[in-house]
Amino acid sequence: MLTHLCTSCSKRQLIFPSQITAVTGAETGPIATFTCWCGSEQSAPLGWADAEPRKRVLAA
């Protein structure tokens, strides 16, 4: 599970493993391709370590 700022709907979405359609290797690590809740195909690195711990947005 990861959070991703969608480039289509501009929302930070929670992405579940069931939404991931592909994982490809890159120099920086694995890149996941998945379908956002809005239906847009997105991709993001599967890097848990650099997940912006200090930029957490508290949804109201």
Ligand SMILES: [Zn+2]
């Ligand atoms: Zn989206």
